[in-house]
Amino acid sequence: MTEKVERPNYYAIIPASVRYDNNLPGKASLLYGEITALCNQKGYCWASDSYFANLYGVSKQTIQNWLKALENNGHIVREVIYEEGTQKILHRYIKILVYPTQNNLHTPTQNNLGVNNTSINTTVNNTSNKKHSAANATPLVQLKKDFEEIWKEYPNKQDKGRAFNHYKAWRKKSVNHNNAYLFERLRLYKKHLAANPWKSPMNGSTWFNGRFTDDYELTSSGNSSNNTAPQTREDWFG
Structure with missing residues (x-):
């Protein structure tokens, strides 16, 4: 089943450091803007590769390449939450890293993740150290x-x-x-x-x-x- 594409009614932010980054391929800078819009709406970006692929009319591999380029160049960081004791992915979220945008966006927490994905409520492991992990994950x-x-x-x-x-x-x-x-x-x-x-x-x-x-x-x-x-x-x- 195709994931429904909904365009959020929130503003997007594309700072100069992203707009003029010659290392970003294709529409990666526009993808960055879409991520900031979703972060401002919910406090984090939870959208899947399929969501972005449908939104921009490209393949999931293209989206993965854009996300990888954004991450490698220090604009975003991706974190994955697994079901306890397994390698099953329960949730992936994307955090904006470029200063000062990151100070205007909210870091996801156990509580607000649970609101949008009820299956995470009792299966997320060791989320109390997420802030410390995010600090250490800064590229x-x-x-x-x-x-x-x-x-x-x-x-x-x-x-x-x-x-x-x-x-x-x-x-x-x-x-x-x-x-x-x-x-x-x-x-x-x-x-x-x-x-x-x-x-x-x-x-x-x-x-x-x-x-x-x-x-x-x-x-x-x-x-x-x-x-x-x-x-x-x-x-x-x-």
């Missing part, structure tokens, strides 16, 4: 992209290699460890440096080795009224 290519975004804003570009290793280890500890948090910490650190111009920025590898959690003094240590620090992101990064 290296995506971690590199995310790191480059914040590295280009850091004022002391020394020991980039070690800085990335620290960043990578920190990111893989939790899905809550993301660039949104680091950009806020960097904004505060730059504000601290502006208020204390006698201080030099830390070596890049030092700051990324957990020093971004420091408490920063945001007022000038001097008496000059000319030490007013910029207040907006544009002032800092513009």
